[in-house]
Amino acid sequence: MITFKNVTKTFHLDSKTSISPVKDVSMDIASGEFIIITGRSGSGKTTLLNLSAGMVKPNSGRIIIDQTDLADMTDRQLSTLRNQKLGFVFQFPSLLSSLNVLENVTLPGIFDQGQNEKTIKARGLDLLKTMGLADKAAVYPRQLSAGEQKRVVLSRSLLNKPQVILADEPTSDLDEQTELEVMNLLRGINETGVTFIMVTHSLQLVPYASRAFNMENGILAEISRTGSKL
Amino acid sequence: MQLLKLALKNIRGSGFRSVAIFLCVMGVAGFLLATTIIIKGAEYSLDSGLKRLGADILVVPTGAENKVETALLMGRPTDVWMPESNLKAISAIEGVQSVSAQVYLSSLYGAACCAVSEMFMVVYDPATDFTVTPWLEKNLGRELKTGEVIGGSYIFVPPDEKYVRLYGYDMTLMGNLTPTGTGIDQTLFLTMDTARAMAASSLTTAVQPLKIKDGQISSVLVKVKPGADTHAVALRIVRDTQGMVPIESPNLFGAFRTQMNGLLWGFFAITVAVWALAMLLIALIFSMAANERRREMAVLRAIGATRGFIFCTILTEAGLLALSGAILGIIAAAGCIFMFKDYLAESLRMPFLFPSISSFLALFLGGVALAIVTVTLAALLPAYRVSHQELAVAMRE
Ligand SMILES: Nc1ncnc2c1ncn2[C@@H]1O[C@H](COP(=O)(O)OP(=O)(O)OP(=O)(O)O)[C@@H](O)[C@H]1O
Ligand SMILES: [Mg+2]
Numbered sequence: 001m002i003t004f005k006n007v008t009k010t011f012h013l014d015s016k017t018s019i020s021p022v023k024d025v026s027m028d029i030a031s032g033e034f035i036i037i038t039g040r041s042g043s044g045k046t047t048l049l050n051l052s053a054g055m056v057k058p059n060s061g062r063i064i065i066d067q068t069d070l071a072d073m074t075d076r077q078l079s080t081l082r083n084q085k086l087g088f089v090f091q092f093p094s095l096l097s098s099l100n101v102l103e104n105v106t107l108p109g110i111f112d113q114g115q116n117e118k119t120i121k122a123r124g125l126d127l128l129k130t131m132g133l134a135d136k137a138a139v140y141p142r143q144l145s146a147g148e149q150k151r152v153v154l155s156r157s158l159l160n161k162p163q164v165i166l167a168d169e170p171t172s173d174l175d176e177q178t179e180l181e182v183m184n185l186l187r188g189i190n191e192t193g194v195t196f197i198m199v200t201h202s203l204q205l206v207p208y209a210s211r212a213f214n215m216e217n218g219i220l221a222e223i224s225r226t227g228s229k230l
Numbered sequence: 231m232q233l234l235k236l237a238l239k240n241i242r243g244s245g246f247r248s249v250a251i252f253l254c255v256m257g258v259a260g261f262l263l264a265t266t267i268i269i270k271g272a273e274y275s276l277d278s279g280l281k282r283l284g285a286d287i288l289v290v291p292t293g294a295e296n297k298v299e300t301a302l303l304m305g306r307p308t309d310v311w312m313p314e315s316n317l318k319a320i321s322a323i324e325g326v327q328s329v330s331a332q333v334y335l336s337s338l339y340g341a342a343c344c345a346v347s348e349m350f351m352v353v354y355d356p357a358t359d360f361t362v363t364p365w366l367e368k369n370l371g372r373e374l375k376t377g378e379v380i381g382g383s384y385i386f387v388p389p390d391e392k393y394v395r396l397y398g399y400d401m402t403l404m405g406n407l408t409p410t411g412t413g414i415d416q417t418l419f420l421t422m423d424t425a426r427a428m429a430a431s432s433l434t435t436a437v438q439p440l441k442i443k444d445g446q447i448s449s450v451l452v453k454v455k456p457g458a459d460t461h462a463v464a465l466r467i468v469r470d471t472q473g474m475v476p477i478e479s480p481n482l483f484g485a486f487r488t489q490m491n492g493l494l495w496g497f498f499a500i501t502v503a504v505w506a507l508a509m510l511l512i513a514l515i516f517s518m519a520a521n522e523r524r525r526e527m528a529v530l531r532a533i534g535a536t537r538g539f540i541f542c543t544i545l546t547e548a549g550l551l552a553l554s555g556a557i558l559g560i561i562a563a564a565g566c567i568f569m570f571k572d573y574l575a576e577s578l579r580m581p582f583l584f585p586s587i588s589s590f591l592a593l594f595l596g597g598v599a600l601a602i603v604t605v606t607l608a609a610l611l612p613a614y615r616v617s618h619q620e621l622a623v624a625m626r627e
Contacts, residue, residue, distance in 0.1 A: 047622070050621070050625075055531070055532060055622060056622040057619040075536065077535050077538060079531070079536040079537075080534065082531075082532060084534070088532045090532070091541075092400045092625070094525075094529045096530075098242060098243020099239055099243070107533060108533045108534055110232040110236065110535075111533070111534035111539065112534070147360055156533065157533075160534075
């Protein structure tokens, strides 16, 4: 599904200093896997996710999604890829403040030609229901708790039925109970065949993963493998 | 359509910024339109006044040019005289087709019939006149009888009365000419017979008698032969006659036109400056807003928006704000001018006639188009920058 071949990303902060948050990373993620990536702050996890979505271009190495090298894709094709095949859950609050919950959730539908508004809306409401947010559809993001916002973002990432979800700390600032609920939701979605790459700080989530990696100074290392989904 | 919706939501979502830009556009568009309408209105007014006179050349006693111009422009009565024999002298000049004499009189102070204190009266000669006769033919179908008058658009019969009374003499107002915005609107037109009847009556009925100088006229209106060069005819009048000056129709109100042109350039310069400042301000607000929204736009990109989409939403927002601001500003400005046009003309001491619907519509469309184009231009650079931003950087802010 997603293959990294010796990917390195270097940011040049100024003419002398540069930093490489992703160093010579290679990995091969199969369809339907649930990958967890842990690591200390600043180790390069977000950069890795950004690379996977084509939002950051690698300095060297190749990133291949569904047999297509991202480097061979035009900006427009990358947009379509992100819209159709990927779902992104950001580390930072990412709901548009001027749109209500349902409008936020259905936003990816705007860029998907050939879908009509009604189906998009119905699907959005359906997702909100699954997340236990059916009654919040008309509410604005600032009126939601952090956990509710996370779940709205998750709903948004699922709208166009993506094949891969790139989730950057989807359970940070959630209490343990809610974290558990969200993880069970994610597992449920994973069981329908959606591939997950999830970044998290909490090691106790590792058992949810089919494989877990740790990142340190830009270097990715596999730390556990269950061989089968839990 | 989706793009439009998103732009609208964004506008609503960022209240302060939207209001600031909206007000900016509204103010400038309103100001621009107001100045244009005033200047156009003055021009339109002068042109209608000239058309009303119907002469190619107006001949007045030497030294009386300004007085006559002011009288015609602002409706302030004047007292200028020259011998009647001048009329013959002019008609003998090569290239002259027809001539008609006019006598300028003034009402006593405080006539009840009119919006002005002293009324300008023009006595015309029905046999040769081409100023009011075309109107009479069309609207009345006959000439005025003794005791009948017609007036400019501001002349009215006082409420509860049947006549216009001047010097204690009653006259029937047979109609009003269409507005020109000039002094002609406050002018009463009458025949020599009526004037003489009024003068005769004034001896017994008025505080001061009306004096008409025998054998004297105030001005001569000249029409040149078709194909004849007006300027050449005017030069011949200067050469072949004494004690009078010809004013060619386009040069009539010349001093005023020059003054107005100065005003026009002044207005224009101010408008350009204000417009440029507003553009700068709008560009600044947009780039500030764009910076604020870099992350939001990066999120949109991450969920599938193309660069073009981001670029277009920002421009659409700008366009919508410009459209609504300009429409409201222009309507407000036009409404104000329309309501206060009399006060305006008086305080600016210039003639004014509200432009016709079609030319107002053209101004309106022009103003709106200008607003959209300039505001969109102001938003162009910020829109480009945000749509082409480095996503990795934008999302880290
Ligand atoms: N666009 C960028 N420009 C410059 N430096 C960057 C950029 N993106 C990331 N970095 C640097 O790369 C390093 C890794 O950043 P990254 O966001 O990938 O870390 P992370 O593992 O996600 O950390 P956290 O757990 O705190 O989210 C950091 O030192 C960061 O400063
Ligand atoms: Mg991170």
